[in-house]
Structure formats: structure tokens, C-alpha cells
Amino acid sequence: MGSQMTDAAFETAGTPGAPTDGASLSAHVYDVVAEMLLSGALRPGDRIPLRRLADQLGVSVMPIRAAIGRLAARGALRVEPKRAISVPILSRAEFADLTRNRLHLERWAVSLAAQGGMASAPLRTAEQAFRSALGRDDAQEAVRANKALHFDIYAAAGSPVLMELITIMWLKAGPIINLDLGEQSRRSRHSASLETHGRMVAAILRGDSDAAADALGDDIQSAAEFILSRDILAS
């Protein structure tokens, strides 16, 4: 496992080039790479040489270094002197710890969202987008829709700090959990996500924070157990 990032991985993440809204180059690079982590375009063990990424984005290594440094500070990337920057390979214990923390925080976020209430239409739309993507066997869209559904709900918790902490955990978890979602041969696995998503959305809409948290917990646990059942984590 582990590979030099390919042009294909890069293109999946979005259009390269300068930011269009006056934001700094480094902020743009951060967004591009973060999205690659969250979307599964980057996988555990993948290497990201600074100069190669700079070439691909058409900038010098300076904004690359700045962005990579920020992602490393969030634990999403591993930086070792003289070696190419890489996406961390988590051990089973590390993954279990990450999952435990995700459960604790994301359950809380979902229950806050259910207590505060959410509008029905956007939530149903987000849930349906995931269902639709799975129905079309569109793995990339499924990853995007899964993230969108989760993050819409967490945003409704109304706590910017909590959102930031969850984002940090997702940056770490993204390359791993998206190995799961990105695979099209696990239809039973995906139907489990559909079921937990459905339960969670229904519970949120009726304001049942405990049931919402339980459904979300089942969603995370189900995915984690699948990951742990496979031989993709370090010992």
C-alpha cells in the first residue's frame, strides 16, 4: 500500500489553478488537499511530494509547504524530514481510538442538532442524494453525499468549536472510511448506511435526540467494524 499521488487522484479532487476569490495560494492548496483527504482520493500510505504537487498546481513549493504544514498540524498528514509527506497509516489501536472519539463527539453533535431542530426539506434532500448515488453505483458521489449529509447535521449543532474538532477527526479518518464507501462491491454494507441514515434523519426531524445519536452511532460503528474486519490497518 502507498503510492505516489497520481494525476488521476489529483484531478478527482477538482480543478487545479489559482484561487478565484482573492484567497491566498496556500489557502487554495489547503482546500484542494483537504478535499482529497475527505473524498478518499488520497489513501493511507499515499505520498505527496511537495515539488510534484507544486508542479501540478502551477505554484512554487511555498504555498504547498504552508498548506501541508497546516494539514499536518491537524494530524491529517505525516511529515518527516527528508521523506515525502504521506497520508498516515493508522494502526488498529489508533483507528479504534479515533472511532471512539468520533462516536463521542459526533453523537453529541447529532443530539444537539436534534434538540435544536432542523428543517425537513434540506435534510431529506441530502439523505436522498446519498441514496441516489448508491443506486447509480456512483462511488465518488456517494462519498461526497455522505459527507454532506453528516456535515449539514453537525453544522446544525451550532457549535463552531465542535465543528472544527469533528473536521479534524474526519481529515484523519477520511482516507480510511472512504475506502469503505468507495467500494462498490459491498452492497450490504451500503444498505446498512442507508438504514442508519434513514433512522437518524427521522429521529432528528421528530426531535428525538437519543434515537438520532444512537442511529449515528450505529452508522459509525458499522463502518468501523467493516474497516477493522479487513486487513488494511497496520498492526
Next chain:
Amino acid sequence: MGSQMTDAAFETAGTPGAPTDGASLSAHVYDVVAEMLLSGALRPGDRIPLRRLADQLGVSVMPIRAAIGRLAARGALRVEPKRAISVPILSRAEFADLTRNRLHLERWAVSLAAQGGMASAPLRTAEQAFRSALGRDDAQEAVRANKALHFDIYAAAGSPVLMELITIMWLKAGPIINLDLGEQSRRSRHSASLETHGRMVAAILRGDSDAAADALGDDIQSAAEFILSRDILAS
């Protein structure tokens, strides 16, 4: 409020110079500045010009930029183009959100530590160090001892991810909460910390996770209410 960082603030943080263990310059700078945030040497609104810090540490701006970028990625510092890097001034709402998240996560950490059990002697030693520093009116040592006690306990929770999340919150909260601990005129405030620390340590030692979490919660709440009672947060 807000000032250019002074040589005094800098010296408080520790001895400048090259790292002695082969670590990168930027890692050393990170440690120095992080400690300044955690210890209260840096206060909300303080500015940290890159070149000035580079001069003081005897390095170029490159490792400074790398370290500052990482701290900014953790929300501990604010970076705006063309303006000096600064320590964020939190609004009341932001501080309340941070406190809420601290309560949620640190209570969990303390209860995990109490469930897992902790050795008595080092815990009593850490608690006594804080008590002793207050008794000597040594504000700096009190800050250090408070942090040491808390982090010893959180480390005993046995979750590296949780520890990282708590560290991120402390980096944000440090400059504010240490305004409190750093003040020697609030003796009644400090006796409240002694009381909550005592309760927390006793509860941990008898394995009572709920009581430990409650004591820690009172500790955080007490400090937060004091901060909110003063006019030092943005509106």
C-alpha cells in the same frame, strides 16, 4: 488590549536557541510559542511579528512561518495577510462555545481516567505543586502546575486523539484562562480551584468517575464564569 510581544514575554517562555535534540528548528519554535500560549505569556490581542520572533530566536523567518502556520491551523493564532499575526480575542459567544466543548471533552477524559485508575503519589504531588505555588503567590508556577495536573489526568484517559483535541482547545483557551490564574489578587477565585482540584483528585483515586467529572466541570465553570464576569472578551 493587545501589544507587540515583548522580550519579557519571550523570556518567560523559556530559553531561546537551537533545539538540542536534533529536532527541526520549526518544531522548536512551535514548542516555544505553544508554551507561551499555554502559560499565559501571550494574551488575547498580542501581536507576533514573524521577523521579530525570528530575531529573538536567532533563526530565519522560515521555521517561524512553519510553526506559526501550524498553530494557526489549530486555531491558536490568527493569520491575516499583511497584518501581524495575533492571538485571537474571543467573543463571549466564542468563549462560551469553547467552554462548552471543554466541559464535554474534559469531563469525559477525567471520567475515563477515574475508571482506568491512577497512581496516588504522582497525582497528589501534582495537586500539591499547584497548592504550593498559590501559597507562595507564584503566579507563573501556578499556571504551570495547573496545566500539569490537568494534563496528567487527561493523559491517563489513554486516548491520544482525545488528548490532541483537548490540547487544541487549551491552545485557544490558554491566553484567556491564564489571565485568571495569573492574577494574584483573586484569592477567593484560587481557593475555588484548590477545592475543585481536591475533590477531583479524591474522586479519581477512589474510582468515582461521575464525581471526578463533576469536580472538573465545576473547576472549568468557575473559571469561565469569572472570565465572563470581566470585561475582557469581545462583544
Next chain:
DNA sequence: CCCCCGCAACTGTGATCGCAGTTATCAGAC
């Protein structure tokens, strides 16, 4: 087939320079 050595390419890191916007200060006018 395996091991070792040499060399080139790769890699992050630190140093230096210059750019463009921001801030502070000073002088002059009212």
C-alpha cells in the same frame, strides 16, 4: 539469485529576496 557499492534523483528544510498591502509617523494647512 542475492548482496553490496556508487551515483543520481528525490525530499523536506532553512535562508534570502522582492512584492504589495497595511500601519504609523511626521509635516503642513486650516
Next chain:
DNA sequence: GTCTGATAACTGCGATCACAGTTGCGGGGG
């Protein structure tokens, strides 16, 4: 005394270069 404009200093950001350790590849020998 107050306001305005000019200028210098300040500021982060990006570009480029060089250093020193790491990795990969090819060739030769056992």
C-alpha cells in the same frame, strides 16, 4: 488643536536557491 497627505517602516506571502539526508536504480561480484 484637528485633519489630510506623503513617506517610511512594517507585515505576511510567494519565489528561488542550496544543503544534507534518503531512496531508488544500475552494475559488478559471489
